Amino acid sequence: GDARLTGRFLELHVRDLTEPEARSFLRAWYGAVEAQAELGRAPEVAEKLAGEGAEDLALRIFTEDDPRTVSLRDLATNPLLLQILCLVHRDRKRLPERRVDLYGECCTVLLQLWREAKGMPVVLTAAQAQKLLQPLAWWLHTQGRKEAATAEILPLLAEPLAELGRGPAEGRNLLEAIRDQSGLLVNVGPAWAFLHLSFQEYLSARHVQDQVVRAPELLAALAGHFGETWWREVILLAVGLDNPSLFEPLLAALVRLETLQRDVLLADDLLRDASALTPRPLLAALVEGITSPPERYHALRLLRAISGWDTEGRFAVEPLLADPDPQVAGMAAELLGVERAAPPRSRRHGPMPGEERRNEVDGTVLLYVPGGEYSLGADDISEQEKPVHRVVLSPFWIAKYPVTNEQYGRFLAASPGLREPAYWSDKQFNQPEQPVVGVSWAEAQAYCRWAGLRLPSEAQWEAAARGSDGRRYPWGADEPTPELANFGNREGRTTPVGSYPKGAGPFGALDQAGNVWEWCKDVWDAAVYRGRDGERDPVNGGNVVSTDVDTAVRCLRGGSWPDAAWFLAVAYRNWFGASYRRRNIGFRCVSLSVPEP
16 A cells, blocks of 8 residues: 555556546547447437536536636546546436535445446445544644555544444555545555545545534634635535534634634635524624624624524614614614614704615615715826816715625516626626626616616715725725725635625725726716816716717726725726626615605
């Protein structure tokens, strides 16, 4: 097992398959299998089935733009693992949607079913072999390693060997049997390793599941690694296993971690992958009084993603309507579908800056921006932001968040015949609380008309993000960080709206820096600021070749998820053709008047 081949043998290593090679493999594999599947089947029928099977599997592996399929594409570069994917796919007519189920089936095929189908003896069943390998996988992962020597491994096998009724002396022979009969274990020189890191991650998660009752410290260890790239898959796979006793205490531990507030996408994936989703840990944390506003805010934000939370959870959320932190109170109001109570004085003197109202048509939360003079532009970005100047704006209300996929879906349902956004079926961008992307300027306008709202002018957008103090970013003068906004391609996609409460603007609007560029009403003019000083409610619609809806160049603001930090300055101006439907372009709405409740 530990010896390398002698000089009489030529040692060869199979290189990874490229995507075209893997696609060719799928066609060849399905062609051969379907041709032999049933004697007497017409060749054209076998050919049709083979083509459909290969194309469906290729679509799942290579075409679906979901960050959770990255590991699947990685598996497909290995010829042995690609064949296992083929076997699972053909047997089930599809691949399991959840990675935890896919890895489980792959292990079963490798460790047992493949040999049984060939009439060959099986030394250990799949369940027995996994029980033997789980402590090894966990130990390797805790050490930050992918391989280990025999002398390091054998002591780890003593307990599972005893549970299987085997003696310590059988450890090495069983490792070699697993290696030779399944390929799930391989030799890397004198060391041992798993065929692919994904199997080490999966078996580590299974180890936590099996041991959590008698070794609860494993749960604390797992929670302590939240936010670390090395442990991301182990955590997601662990919550995907069918074990409520694992998910609830794990989420209860995570909700108090600062890393949960920073890694918002991992937190969302955690809920998406969980097999036993329950709001109880979040409700318990709220009732017990988690102390910091960010903890309360993110507990509420995660609660929003769990359907049916209000059946048992209104008692925990209602007290937070009076929370002194406006972001927490606002999120509680959103969850409960009510408006936040304004201070009594606002009933005498009109709305207060940042006061909230809810638009009845689409549920948009609107924030009050008082009228008056606002400083716009900048002298230190580029010529198109010059000069700094002042404008006079009438009071208005701006949406707290960009329009979400959930809201846009209601618009589509109410407007038969409209085309879907460009990325509507893309799992990377189509989650309900993510901002809608892939909509043109005209489509954004159509949504606003349906909702009884409108697109903001450049001046309104910048005033809402900048306030009266002329700040550089919505939150102030500090340079952007991952706690303030989604930018720099750190997340690789849009984040759910409201994920960065520390990045709130002067009136409470969120996501005005990063996440998505936002369409504005104005036609683009690089020189529009010259001579504008003192104008009232400016909106540019001239000085361009065409103002046609589909051909005019329109303004956008705010920066987006793949952009560098300097795009996030509130004064930065951008433009695109009005017909563009990109994965980093969305919009938010404004209103000039909102009725008193």
